[in-house]
Amino acid sequence: MKRTITFLPDKISISADKDDTLLTAAAKAGVYIPASCGGEGVCCKCKVQVQGEVSTDKANLKQEDWDKGFRLACRSTAVSDVEVTVPELTTRGGKALKHRPKTTRTASAKALDSLIGKWSSNPPVRKVCLELSPPSMEDNMADMQRVLRALSHILPEHESELTYDFPDLLKHLPRTLRDGDWKVTLLLLQDDPLRIIDIEAGDTTAKLYGLAVDIGTTTCTGLLINLLTGEVLAESSSYNDQISLGEDVISRIIYAGRANGLKTLQGKVVHTINTIIEDICRQRIISPSDIAYIAAAGNTVMSHLLLGIDPKYLREAPYVPSVSQFPLVKAAGLGIHVHYSTRLFLYPCIASYVGGDIVSGVHACQMAKSDKVSLFIDIGTNGEIVVGGKDWMACAACSAGPAFEGGGIQFGMRASAGAIEKFQIHPETFEPMIVTVGQSKPAGICGSGLIAIIAELLENRVIDQQGKFQHHLDTSRIREGASGWEYVLVWAKSTLIGEDIVLTEVDIDNLMRAKGAMYAGYQTLLESVGLSFADLDQVILAGNFGAYLDLEQAICIGMLPDISREHFYYLGNASLLGCQISLTDMGRFQELEETRQLITNMELCENPQFMQHYMAALFLPHTDMQLFPSVQQKLSAA
Numbered sequence: 001m002k003r004t005i006t007f008l009p010d011k012i013s014i015s016a017d018k019d020d021t022l023l024t025a026a027a028k029a030g031v032y033i034p035a036s037c038g039g040e041g042v043c044c045k046c047k048v049q050v051q052g053e054v055s056t057d058k059a060n061l062k063q064e065d066w067d068k069g070f071r072l073a074c075r076s077t078a079v080s081d082v083e084v085t086v087p088e089l090t091t092r093g094g095k096a097l098k099h100r101p102k103t104t105r106t107a108s109a110k111a112l113d114s115l116i117g118k119w120s121s122n123p124p125v126r127k128v129c130l131e132l133s134p135p136s137m138e139d140n141m142a143d144m145q146r147v148l149r150a151l152s153h154i155l156p157e158h159e160s161e162l163t164y165d166f167p168d169l170l171k172h173l174p175r176t177l178r179d180g181d182w183k184v185t186l187l188l189l190q191d192d193p194l195r196i197i198d199i200e201a202g203d204t205t206a207k208l209y210g211l212a213v214d215i216g217t218t219t220c221t222g223l224l225i226n227l228l229t230g231e232v233l234a235e236s237s238s239y240n241d242q243i244s245l246g247e248d249v250i251s252r253i254i255y256a257g258r259a260n261g262l263k264t265l266q267g268k269v270v271h272t273i274n275t276i277i278e279d280i281c282r283q284r285i286i287s288p289s290d291i292a293y294i295a296a297a298g299n300t301v302m303s304h305l306l307l308g309i310d311p312k313y314l315r316e317a318p319y320v321p322s323v324s325q326f327p328l329v330k331a332a333g334l335g336i337h338v339h340y341s342t343r344l345f346l347y348p349c350i351a352s353y354v355g356g357d358i359v360s361g362v363h364a365c366q367m368a369k370s371d372k373v374s375l376f377i378d379i380g381t382n383g384e385i386v387v388g389g390k391d392w393m394a395c396a397a398c399s400a401g402p403a404f405e406g407g408g409i410q411f412g413m414r415a416s417a418g419a420i421e422k423f424q425i426h427p428e429t430f431e432p433m434i435v436t437v438g439q440s441k442p443a444g445i446c447g448s449g450l451i452a453i454i455a456e457l458l459e460n461r462v463i464d465q466q467g468k469f470q471h472h473l474d475t476s477r478i479r480e481g482a483s484g485w486e487y488v489l490v491w492a493k494s495t496l497i498g499e500d501i502v503l504t505e506v507d508i509d510n511l512m513r514a515k516g517a518m519y520a521g522y523q524t525l526l527e528s529v530g531l532s533f534a535d536l537d538q539v540i541l542a543g544n545f546g547a548y549l550d551l552e553q554a555i556c557i558g559m560l561p562d563i564s565r566e567h568f569y570y571l572g573n574a575s576l577l578g579c580q581i582s583l584t585d586m587g588r589f590q591e592l593e594e595t596r597q598l599i600t601n602m603e604l605c606e607n608p609q610f611m612q613h614y615m616a617a618l619f620l621p622h623t624d625m626q627l628f629p630s631v632q633q634k635l636s637a638a
Contacts, residue, residue: 003078007031008085022048022073022084027422027435033086034431037494038418039074039439045431046073052082074439115365115540115569116577119585123227124190124345125197125293127205128154132182143174147196151186161193168340169196176201187292189343190586191328198292198341209233211280211291211338212579213273214357215298215306216240217249217381218405219414220269221576222276224284227292230584236279239414241268242305247402248381249301249353253311266308270335277337289339294331295579297347299355299382306334306346319352319603325596326356347578347592351601353397358384359596361542361574363588364581367393368595372537375522377560378574379404379543383518385525386599387536393599394529398521398610403514404447404543409507410483411444418443418496420489422550423452427460427638430475432489441496442489445503448549453503454511455553457487458620461638465620467508515559516617522561524610528602533561542574555631558621562628 005025006013014029023046026033035046041059047070056076058066073084130150135141141149144164152159164170177184180201187198212223221237242265246252256262277288296306300321304311307329309322331344347356347363358378367374369390376386383400386393406412406419413419417438424433436442445453457463462470462478469478469485477488486502495501526532539561541549551568554560560568571577582589604610616623625632 004081005029005078006081006083008083010086016078018077020077021439022050022054022071022076022078022082023433024422024435024439025078026073026084026086027424027433030424031086032424032426032433033073034426035074035433035435036431036442036490037074038420038434038436038442038490040441040494041072041075042441043494044072046433047071048073048087049085050076050082051085053079054082055079115571116581117366119230119581119588121228121230121584122586123208123210123293123584124295124582124586124589125208125210125227125343126188126190127185127208128188129183129185129203129205130154132177132184134182143177144170147173147177147184147186147199151196155194158194162196163193164196165198165341169199173199187341197343198339207290209286209291210293210295210583211277212576212583213276213294213296214573214576214579215269215273215296215302216357216405216575217299217302218243218247218402218407220272220276221573222273222280223576223580224280224291225580225583227583232580234280234283236276236283237414238272238275238279240302241272243407244268247407248399249299249311250315250399252305253301253315256305256311262305262308262310265305267335269302269306274335274337288337291338291342293583294336294338294342294344295347295583296344297356297360297575297579299357299384300349300352301355303346303349303356308334314352321349321352324349324351345582347575347582348596350395350596350599351397351603353382353399354384354386354395354599354601357575358386358395359592359599360576360578360582361571362386362393362578362599363592363595364574364578365540365569365571367540368591368598373531373535374538374540375526375536376540376574377518377522377542379518379541379549379559381405381407383514383521385518385521387525387529387531388598390598394525394602395599396521396525396602396604398517398604400514400517401510403450403510406444406446406450408510409445409450410504411489411501412450412507413444413446415446415448419446420444420449420453420501421446423449423456423489425456425460425462430460430462430473430477432477434490441494442501443496444501445489450503450507450511451557451559452550452553453489454508454620455550455556457503459556459634459638461635462487463508463620465635467512467620468505511557512618512620515557516614519558519561519617519622520610520613521604523613524604524607525602527609528607533563536561536563536567538567538569539563540569540571540574542571555628556621556634558617558619558628558631562621562630 002015016025037043054076185200185204189195208227210227224234325348326346347360349355378384386395419437422435486504490501621628
């Protein structure tokens, strides 16, 4: 149940979820409350006066403050509608500081339904229970033929096309039939023809699971799905173990060329998937052998490495994959810890650097059915973009690097507990307001937090448009560190890792390169099909942190185009969503081929305009401020 929280004296109201702390709600509303411990209740800077019922604890709040009605915003959740008064802040000299309400993101998550539509429960595998008559001297038909005869009575439309796995199924068939006293459950692959791929003793039709997997360059994520209902039962993610051998796809292609390099890389990603499976099965107390089908998607390099295919020629002109449409394979044959019968479907790729993860996302949001001109953006280690609609689509890729997922940043990390995800700064004291994932002690910075921090520092003139710190500001948080000038986000005493968490100019430069590559990619692709940002009807954001990205902040740093905010839609992990849909609904799955055939690839590295656009974008937000009128207005006001 939603609660309305009104922040005074700003008079800003927000509808908050029941689990949102007052600090989280303030961050969403753009209301500044000083806080640096991430929600541990240690720094006690976020004390506010509350009128209304809240669930809270005293933490380290002084008794005299408690008696006056003060509560810690990071430790309090609203039980009913409440009013929260943020105390007036003063400088060290006692001068009052002014509050500054901020603009918050305007795109609504409700737009998601209109993009992805509905899907039914019609998975690629199904179960059928059979009660067979046991063999006798009068009816001594072979076991397999007995099963086929009984199945054809239940599915007469498939009688002439029934087939089965050989030899794995036959190895287990005789024993299973007799262990089940001739009552068994068949697992059927809804292929052409219909294929029996497993047999279980008894009636197990109430248990049918599938796994959707996004094989990211930096992070892999899995969803366990009840294929009977389409319900998501569990989720798990993990760093791709290949990252120890190279942070980007180019370095992994090079590593694959070493002795045993390809085998090592394949083993790393398989181990990562197995780790995810183990975690998911532990959550639901099931066996990995209960997973009947896997739908996976990854970029072209990740797909090749998973299948053990040499990716060498993906980085050499004319950049041709070994295969673009992958056959259905037995997952156990790759080393994945599932039943021997479990099939793995891998989304097809388009080109060397536009892979199945993009096809999966475009498939999920139904661009191939839309009359609108859409720009699909997958924000990750490799930035991929697609523009078009139901009549045509063009795609391209640009290497953004791992900065958006915490890589290449001194204190970068995945969006897990302790990662700084929301950040605001006071324009006079330069003191931060920090919210971490899980409301725990800060441990590092995730991708969305990095964007928030740099946008705030820019808007408040703590850094200039070249990403350099203003050394003259009256704050101890700006200092010269081992890697150059830096801003102290959290002092060591308030962190989980026992050392100062800082943002350096090197970190900012890495982010500028990543966002510059993305923006140059949009511009170049649009120009190549005769369009501009003004021609777009919608911009669809995907990627591991697309759903958590603050739109205004992403535009502020020049990562997204400065166009009407109503055009933006959040899809989150679109690669995983496409796998989920394909796992659940054969009808939607069959639309995939039409989507794939519509997409034409364009190589940005062959386009001289790309490098010009890239160099122009290595600025906050851009060297051409006419492209960012709203940001220009903010910076002028500051």
